[in-house]
Ligand code: DAT
């Protein structure tokens with residue numbers, strides 16, 4: 001099966017706890033994701049605003065932007081078949097209380113603090129995955145990686 005790439009973030013609340021970060025890494029590996037790139041970074045407020053521009057004006061936007069620039073986070077390019085939907089399935093629903101009722105073993109159900117501080121991010125479409133990979137890893141060329149490396153990982 002062909003691999004698909006997605007952009008995943010472990011958000012600041014989860015990076016701040018080493019055991020939670022380790023549990024999330026275990027989830028990544030247990031679920032047969034390949035870590036293609038990984039970097040730690042801290043966003044300036046403007047980067048946070050730009051990444052979440054689609055939510056500008058929503059009641060949680062200021063809170064979200066402030067939180068996402070409040071400390072170190074870890075960003076990953078992950079690969080597997082159906083990576084985008086499989087990663088979002090592991091994350092669980094956006095809202096933590098809903099996650100706890102409907103997907104109690106999801107990452108947000110287990111580790112989420114609030115609807116904003118909800119542990120992880122995952123791209124929601126092929127287009128957003130490409131846009132978000134470019135945002136975090138500007139030197140990474142998706143098309144070139146697919147041509148050169150993807151065949152070697154194919155299962
Ligand atoms: P997701 O992260 O599941 O793709 P989204 O794209 O709708 O969700 O929203 C982006 C982030 O904004 C989300 O991870 C946390 C925050 N957010 C979304 N809806 C919220 C709400 N109702 N209350 C508080 N924060 C919210």
Ligand code: MG
Nearest residue numbers: 121122123124
């Ligand atoms: Mg989203």
